[in-house]
Amino acid sequence: MTGHGANGRDANGDDGRRVGRRSRVLRTAGLVLAGTLVLGVGTAGWAYWHLNDNIKSVDIDSALGDNRPPRGVTSPSPSASASALPTGALNILVLGSDSRSGEENQELGGGSSTGARSDTAMVVHIDAGRTEATVVSIPRDTLVTRPSCPLASGGSTEVAYRTMFNSAYAIGGPVCAVKTVESLTQVRMDHYIEIDFSGFAKLVDALGGVTVTTDEDIDDEDSHLTLEAGTHHLDGTTALALARTRHGIGDGSDLGRIGLQQKLVKALLDQIAATDLLTDPTRLYRVAEAVTGSLTTDTGLDSLSELMSLGQSLRGLSSDTVRTVTMPVVPAPSDRNRVVAREPEAGELWESLR
Numbered sequence: 001m002t003g004h005g006a007n008g009r010d011a012n013g014d015d016g017r018r019v020g021r022r023s024r025v026l027r028t029a030g031l032v033l034a035g036t037l038v039l040g041v042g043t044a045g046w047a048y049w050h051l052n053d054n055i056k057s058v059d060i061d062s063a064l065g066d067n068r069p070p071r072g073v074t075s076p077s078p079s080a081s082a083s084a085l086p087t088g089a090l091n092i093l094v095l096g097s098d099s100r101s102g103e104e105n106q107e108l109g110g111g112s113s114t115g116a117r118s119d120t121a122m123v124v125h126i127d128a129g130r131t132e133a134t135v136v137s138i139p140r141d142t143l144v145t146r147p148s149c150p151l152a153s154g155g156s157t158e159v160a161y162r163t164m165f166n167s168a169y170a171i172g173g174p175v176c177a178v179k180t181v182e183s184l185t186q187v188r189m190d191h192y193i194e195i196d197f198s199g200f201a202k203l204v205d206a207l208g209g210v211t212v213t214t215d216e217d218i219d220d221e222d223s224h225l226t227l228e229a230g231t232h233h234l235d236g237t238t239a240l241a242l243a244r245t246r247h248g249i250g251d252g253s254d255l256g257r258i259g260l261q262q263k264l265v266k267a268l269l270d271q272i273a274a275t276d277l278l279t280d281p282t283r284l285y286r287v288a289e290a291v292t293g294s295l296t297t298d299t300g301l302d303s304l305s306e307l308m309s310l311g312q313s314l315r316g317l318s319s320d321t322v323r324t325v326t327m328p329v330v331p332a333p334s335d336r337n338r339v340v341a342r343e344p345e346a347g348e349l350w351e352s353l354r
């Protein structure tokens with residue numbers, strides 16, 4: 001979601017810090033695709049159970065077993081009590097799914113009614129203490145070695161060499177996406193979060209749109225987006241088109257699209273911080289419904305209580321301590337339309353997140 005990214009600073013500056021703990025929790029929720037925005041509806045039993053049932057999950061830990069990078073080990077604080085919120089470092093794989101299943105996704109994405117791709121892939125690293133974070137985008141056009149992945153139907157996929165990164169999700173779903181990221185980075189993914197086309201568009205609409213500034217004119221026939229350079233307030237459908245745009249900007253590569261996606265991430269953080277959802281239960285419910293209705297997580301985050309606990313543990317994290325970068329890449333020698341990790345820079349980046 002260009003190049004080496006930019007520092008994700010809160011557009012509200014000091015004002016954003018003055019809004020206090022509630023706003024910090026909401027900004028943090030935006031980082032994990034707003035999963036914890038259900039805080040205000042937990043007291044309504046029917047709403048709680050409806051939203052809780054919306055969340056789909058995949059048991060990634062059981063599927064992958066023990067043949068994975070080790071979990072990070074954090075020593076507990078001497079003063080920590082058994083009920084204290086966790087403070088250890090976390091790595092979360094966040095995917096935006098280019099899903100074509102369902103009428104809403106077909107209308108937004110077009111194309112075939114079957115299959116899905118991971119159009120957006122971000123490793124969200126939350127530092128120990130949970131007051132700083134780094135979001136690393138992985139270009140979908142990166143050529144990787146895709147490991148053998150277990151299939152839900154039984155058996156496993158074959159190892160594939162010099163294949164596109166996003167083929168992992170297409171062929172083996174979340175389990176293979178996680179295994180491929182861990183193989184590429186040697187970083188253990190503690191959690192997995194996925195949101196699809198319609199969920200992203202609904203989230204933006206539920207928040208009242210997002211404001212994004214583009215540096216150049218955009219005219220992309222594939223994403224059906226035409227925008228002049230400048231500042232625009234976008235609804236959900238247009239924001240989604242911006243997230244999918246690549247041919248109408250720069251050299252038409254995935255790196256240009258990643259730059260636009262990173263702008264959208266920061267725009268969402270700013271919009272969430274500026275929207276007092278806790279005093280507007282109707283809008284809060286629409287946001288929570290939009291998110292949970294299109295959310296897939298690992299089994300460690302598949303309930304409102306688990307998402308809320310994660311959000312509360314991140315209450316010290318503010319958007320001015322969130323850094324967005326892109327995995328360093330160079331054109332692939334075998335195909336100039338593809339990229340490969342640039343070493344040693346890529347390895348050094350992943351090493352810093354272990």
